[in-house]
Amino acid sequence: MTEPLLRVEDLRVTFELKRAGDMPWTQPRLLHAVSGVNFELFPGETLGIVGESGCGKSTLARALIQMVPGTGKAIWQGKTDLLELSRREMLKYRADIQMVFQDPLASLNPRMTVGQIIAEPLKTHKPDLSGEEVKTRVKKMMDRVGLLPNQINRYPHEFSGGQCQRIGIARALIVEPKLLICDEPVSALDVSIQAQVINLLAELQRDLGLAMIFIAHDLSVVKHISDRVMVLYLGREMEMATSRDLYSDPQHPYTQALLSAVPIPDPVAERAKVMIPLDGDLPSPLAPPSGCVFRTRCPRAEARCAEKVPEFTHGAHGVACHFPGPLIGAKKAVERA
Amino acid sequence: MVIDSIGMKSLGDRFAAEEVKGRSLWADARRRFFRNKAAVAGLITLITITLLALFGDALTTWTNEELDFNVMGQIAQLGGPSLENGHYFGTDDLGRDLFSRTLQGTRISLMVGILGAAVAVIVGTLYGAVSGYIGGRTDQIMMRIVDILLAIPFMFVIILLLVMFGRSIVMLFIGIGLLSWLNMARIVRGQTLSLKHREYVEAAQATGVSTFTIILRHIVPNLLGIVAVYATLLVPEMILTESFISFLGLGVQEPLTSLGALISEGAKTIYYGTLWQLCFPLLFFVLTLFAFFFVGDGLRDALDPKDR
Numbered sequence: 001m002t003e004p005l006l007r008v009e010d011l012r013v014t015f016e017l018k019r020a021g022d023m024p025w026t027q028p029r030l031l032h033a034v035s036g037v038n039f040e041l042f043p044g045e046t047l048g049i050v051g052e053s054g055c056g057k058s059t060l061a062r063a064l065i066q067m068v069p070g071t072g073k074a075i076w077q078g079k080t081d082l083l084e085l086s087r088r089e090m091l092k093y094r095a096d097i098q099m100v101f102q103d104p105l106a107s108l109n110p111r112m113t114v115g116q117i118i119a120e121p122l123k124t125h126k127p128d129l130s131g132e133e134v135k136t137r138v139k140k141m142m143d144r145v146g147l148l149p150n151q152i153n154r155y156p157h158e159f160s161g162g163q164c165q166r167i168g169i170a171r172a173l174i175v176e177p178k179l180l181i182c183d184e185p186v187s188a189l190d191v192s193i194q195a196q197v198i199n200l201l202a203e204l205q206r207d208l209g210l211a212m213i214f215i216a217h218d219l220s221v222v223k224h225i226s227d228r229v230m231v232l233y234l235g236r237e238m239e240m241a242t243s244r245d246l247y248s249d250p251q252h253p254y255t256q257a258l259l260s261a262v263p264i265p266d267p268v269a270e271r272a273k274v275m276i277p278l279d280g281d282l283p284s285p286l287a288p289p290s291g292c293v294f295r296t297r298c299p300r301a302e303a304r305c306a307e308k309v310p311e312f313t314h315g316a317h318g319v320a321c322h323f324p325g326p327l328i329g330a331k332k333a334v335e336r337a
Numbered sequence: 338m339v340i341d342s343i344g345m346k347s348l349g350d351r352f353a354a355e356e357v358k359g360r361s362l363w364a365d366a367r368r369r370f371f372r373n374k375a376a377v378a379g380l381i382t383l384i385t386i387t388l389l390a391l392f393g394d395a396l397t398t399w400t401n402e403e404l405d406f407n408v409m410g411q412i413a414q415l416g417g418p419s420l421e422n423g424h425y426f427g428t429d430d431l432g433r434d435l436f437s438r439t440l441q442g443t444r445i446s447l448m449v450g451i452l453g454a455a456v457a458v459i460v461g462t463l464y465g466a467v468s469g470y471i472g473g474r475t476d477q478i479m480m481r482i483v484d485i486l487l488a489i490p491f492m493f494v495i496i497l498l499l500v501m502f503g504r505s506i507v508m509l510f511i512g513i514g515l516l517s518w519l520n521m522a523r524i525v526r527g528q529t530l531s532l533k534h535r536e537y538v539e540a541a542q543a544t545g546v547s548t549f550t551i552i553l554r555h556i557v558p559n560l561l562g563i564v565a566v567y568a569t570l571l572v573p574e575m576i577l578t579e580s581f582i583s584f585l586g587l588g589v590q591e592p593l594t595s596l597g598a599l600i601s602e603g604a605k606t607i608y609y610g611t612l613w614q615l616c617f618p619l620l621f622f623v624l625t626l627f628a629f630f631f632v633g634d635g636l637r638d639a640l641d642p643k644d645r
Contacts, residue, residue: 154357
């Protein structure tokens with residue numbers, strides 16, 4: 001078996017919340033944005049991360065590149081723990097891990113030309129390249145992501161959302177990273193543009209042998225692009241399996257509920273589909289439920305769920321539930337609703 | 338075929354190869370600014386006054402130091418504005434040519450204003466941007482320093498400086514420069530706080546761009562709009578401050594003069610019927626201030642992100 005590119009063990013991100021007017025000695029409230037996530041990522045593989053808003057998807061990604069402080073381990077290529085590195089040591093690895101952001105226009109500096117924007121990582125990581133060389137590479141990259149290279153002097157506001165996202169992708173790929181983190185790269189785009197950007201990403205990934213962490217809340221998009229999918233809920237891993245397994249045979253009731261909410265573009269199938277509506281809102285991450293965090297909204301919840309945190313079963317199809325299994329509780333949920 | 342397809346293709350290729358020039362937000366703002374009539378009028382007035390202040394001495398035979406002995410003693414009767422004896426604006430109390438005196442005063446006033454604004458732009462912008470971007474305790478300390486400086490009565494300090502170290506234009510510059518950047522620093526810090534969580538700043542951080550480069554490359558250029566507007570409105574404020582100090586008799590020292598000092602002299606002699614001694618410096622003063630305010634307003638409208 002090949003060496004994983006990235007092995008994340010027990011990754012936790014905890015924020016200390018201070019309320020206004022707190023005395024310096026009062027204990028800050030702790031917000032566990034990500035608690036104890038494990039996964040491995042192999043070269044050339046895509047890991048999809050899905051979950052509701054506020055479940056810690058973005059925080060998880062940001063912790064990997066030290067944008068937010070995280071604890072645990074993130075072993076890069078079996079050697080270096082990314083979370084332990086100092087700012088200076090981390091710099092070397094930043095070229096290997098690049099990121100594509102959610103809002104295409106907002107992630108581009110409005111005062112810089114497209115050429116300058118795309119060249120920025122190159123100038124940071126390879127400062128001795130000549131101006132001519134930088135320009136050639138930028139143009140080549142623009143061509144690669146489907147932008148006209150002659151628009152190198154244009155400004156971001158002169159492009160459409162989809163084009164802006166292509167610029168963002170070009171900027172990320174110009175330093176030839178090994179891992180690309182896409183933080184909801186298509187949720188701000190039209191559906192038709194979404195498909196173009198997704199296909200571009202998939203194509204680039206195949207050609208360049210990139211590993212990718214693909215964060216989204218759109219399940220069908222994730223299904224299309226991911227090899228494996230992880231489902232997060234309140235910063236905890238609920239289920240992780242290959243894309244096919246997860247979508248055809250979800251074991252965790254939360255995954256089943258999520259999947260049932262995906263509309264099917266066929267009216268007959270859509271009406272016949274068993275819906276699993278979830279009751280209530282996402283609990284506050286400041287005061288997560290005891291035991292299994294999903295129990296407050298789970299159709300299968302029993303007394304045991306409140307007492308004991310379910311272990312995440314490692315393996316090809318991992319799941320964190322006391323009562324995993326194929327869809328059975330659906331009927332009960334529908335009756336209740 | 339009538340259309341030569343190979344020719345068309347090469348034409349298309351040539352178009353595709355040619356680099357398109359983009360229109361920056363600055364270019365957009367410039368267009369909007371030049372469509373604003375009041376702002377353009379203000380700009381033209383300002384350029385005229387500046388040119389006059391710099392090169393206007395060539396228009397007259399009198400220098401600002403010569404005394405005209407023909408009018409001395411009879412200023413009220415003979416010293417009025419006239420084309421014959423070359424005193425276009427008349428003479429002052431001592432028989433000096435008021436036209437060249439006014440130009441000299443304008444020069445000094447503009448210098449004070451622009452220098453004060455320049456200090457504000459450079460020091461205030463960098464200070465505010467660093468404070469806002471780094472945040473946390475650094476921000477707290479840096480901003481409390483500004484608060485403390487702002488709490489000191491500004492006019493009092495300048496007057497004290499001038500009294501203690503003698504009335505000199507250098508002291509005046511130092512006094513104004515010391516205090517002009519405080520408000521700028523606060524405004525810039527506020528803007529920086531909202532800019533630093535933009536995704537493009539995050540993208541730069543994720544790539545590993547150094548903090549100082551991020552401030553210079555991503556924060557400051559996006560602040561320049563508000564800085565430019567505030568600076569143009571700061572120039573007249575500085576001119577007003579200097580004029581007030583000069584009016585009190587503490588500003589620049591003879592033989593140098595400023596618009597404020599000239600207006601003060603003119604106001605003192607108003608009972609002797611020499612109204613022109615007040616009116617001409619006042620005209621230049623008012624025109625300069627109005628022009629700056631109009632340009633500032635025009636800039637604000639042109640750079641306002643709401644219009645984008």
